[in-house]
Amino acid sequence: MSVSERRGSDRRGSGISSRRPSIDPSRLVPMDKVTHVAGGDDFNVVFIGAGNIMFGSDEGPWNHSFRLEHKLGRRLKVVALIDPAIERATAVLQKKCDSFVVSAYQDTRVFKTLEDFVRTMSSRERPRAIIVGSPPMFRGSSTPGRDIELQILNHFPGVAMFIEKPIATGPVDEIDDAYRIAKIINDTKTICSVGYMLRYLKAVQMMKQIIQENNLTVMSTIARYACAYQAIAKPDWWDKSKSAGPIIEQGTHFCDLSRYFGGEVDISSVQAHSLEWHENAGRLSKMSIDETNIASENRIPRVTAATWKYDSGAVGSFTHVVALQGTDYSCELEVYADGYSMKLVNPYVLPVLYIRKPGDDNETTIRFHDDDPFFSEISNLIDIIEDIEEDPEAAQILSSYDDAVRTYEFTWAIRDASERSRDASSKRAAESY
Numbered sequence: 001m002s003v004s005e006r007r008g009s010d011r012r013g014s015g016i017s018s019r020r021p022s023i024d025p026s027r028l029v030p031m032d033k034v035t036h037v038a039g040g041d042d043f044n045v046v047f048i049g050a051g052n053i054m055f056g057s058d059e060g061p062w063n064h065s066f067r068l069e070h071k072l073g074r075r076l077k078v079v080a081l082i083d084p085a086i087e088r089a090t091a092v093l094q095k096k097c098d099s100f101v102v103s104a105y106q107d108t109r110v111f112k113t114l115e116d117f118v119r120t121m122s123s124r125e126r127p128r129a130i131i132v133g134s135p136p137m138f139r140g141s142s143t144p145g146r147d148i149e150l151q152i153l154n155h156f157p158g159v160a161m162f163i164e165k166p167i168a169t170g171p172v173d174e175i176d177d178a179y180r181i182a183k184i185i186n187d188t189k190t191i192c193s194v195g196y197m198l199r200y201l202k203a204v205q206m207m208k209q210i211i212q213e214n215n216l217t218v219m220s221t222i223a224r225y226a227c228a229y230q231a232i233a234k235p236d237w238w239d240k241s242k243s244a245g246p247i248i249e250q251g252t253h254f255c256d257l258s259r260y261f262g263g264e265v266d267i268s269s270v271q272a273h274s275l276e277w278h279e280n281a282g283r284l285s286k287m288s289i290d291e292t293n294i295a296s297e298n299r300i301p302r303v304t305a306a307t308w309k310y311d312s313g314a315v316g317s318f319t320h321v322v323a324l325q326g327t328d329y330s331c332e333l334e335v336y337a338d339g340y341s342m343k344l345v346n347p348y349v350l351p352v353l354y355i356r357k358p359g360d361d362n363e364t365t366i367r368f369h370d371d372d373p374f375f376s377e378i379s380n381l382i383d384i385i386e387d388i389e390e391d392p393e394a395a396q397i398l399s400s401y402d403d404a405v406r407t408y409e410f411t412w413a414i415r416d417a418s419e420r421s422r423d424a425s426s427k428r429a430a431e432s433y
Contacts, residue, residue: 022208022209023205024205025209031375043077043128043382045127046129047080048132049083049134049135050081055092061348064374068131068378077107078105082110082113127156127159128385129382130156136244137168140174140408141178153190162377162378162381163192165194165195165196165252165256166404172416175408175409175412178405181401183402191384197373199377203353203368204260207261210340211337218310218312220315221317227323227324228326229286230326233289237249238287239294241298246301246320247411252408254318254320260398264311265311265316269308272305274301274418277302301322301422302322303319304320304415306318332346333347339358341354343363353366353367379395384397
């Protein structure tokens with residue numbers, strides 16, 4: 001399958017593609033300012049995955065169950081929790097049943113697989129939405145055991161899906177598989193949202209608004225992501241054979257934001273360099289895992305720096321750095337257009353937007369204290385499930401499955417380019433001896 005074939009001639013991305021690719025930032029309201037969706041009928045949901053992304057942890061703000069509880073109130077009925085780790089799933093379910101949201105979970109059943117649930121499901125338990133928060137190694141493929149999207153489409157045609165990002169962390173030769181899944185989702189007009197929540201930030205939508213209202217063409221995007229590696233204690237994250245590496249697993253958010261502003265990337269133009277673990281500048285002093293347990297060829301780079309061209313002619317760059325200690329990350333995205341610069345800082349915790357406009361050399365600073373993009377992406381999904389009318393001002397999905405596959409392909413292109421550069425450098429060094 002060629003690049004043009006798998007991308008297709010239609011780049012709109014989903015069955016609801018006539019909606020605008022942005023949201024009026026004034027419509028993104030805090031969770032505590034939203035009233036529950038009206039109606040007396042139950043809203044059945046299936047959770048796939050009983051980990052941190054679904055039920056929260058001290059490591060980050062993610063917690064999809066919490067947002068759904070606030071969006072749907074007493075209407076929420078989690079009919080099934082799917083996770084092969086039955087004990088973990090039972091434990092998190094018990095905590096919910098011991099809390100004020102017991103009505104959503106008191107009849108929840110736990111299963112190892114989706115097929116187990118399907119075999120015993122009653123008509124009253126048919127879900128209206130399925131939330132997929134299982135690890136990405138089990139998604140985005142047609143290979144049995146890693147094909148959860150196809151299982152859902154087969155057993156629950158017409159049921160909306162929410163899929164966490166990245167859509168997969170499989171081998172690069174399975175990208176075509178992901179595009180095929182995207183085509184099925186589009187062709188069946190299945191409502192599907194992927195968890196690139198930074199698109200739902202008020203600051204990001206304000207940047208979009210400035211671009212649209214002033215009819216601007218983006219000239220350049222510059223992204224930087226420096227993680228606090230000392231706090232990353234999950235061995236799989238440090239192992240490329242399991243996580244696919246920091247660009248694909250972690251930097252994906254900023255690659256996605258770059259695409260969101262710059263447009264489609266000319267994949268053939270991607271170039272990248274890396275600082276590897278064995279190089280002198282790549283030695284880290286505060287790692288919380290024992291990297292000697294990871295095969296040397298699977299250890300992650302410490303720095304990856306990439307540049308590329310967009311189809312529009314604009315230029316993009318991204319640098320991912322594994323360098324900071326402590327717990328706070330340092331992340332920024334700059335967008336430039338004729339007369340304008342916009343810089344988004346600290347988007348994960350307390351977003352700050354710096355704007356410079358024509359006629360003023362000074363920057364305007366806007367701070368966003370009460371934003372919750374996790375809630376906004378869930379809220380928009382539920383609103384679309386409840387009311388699919390094509391109102392251009394209505395709720396909309398900002399990251400379709402097709403769009404997410406493009407970001408996935410892009411992150412793999414960066415990793416591949418950095419590894420080609422690394423191998424060429426190693427070859428030159430060997431030949432010089």
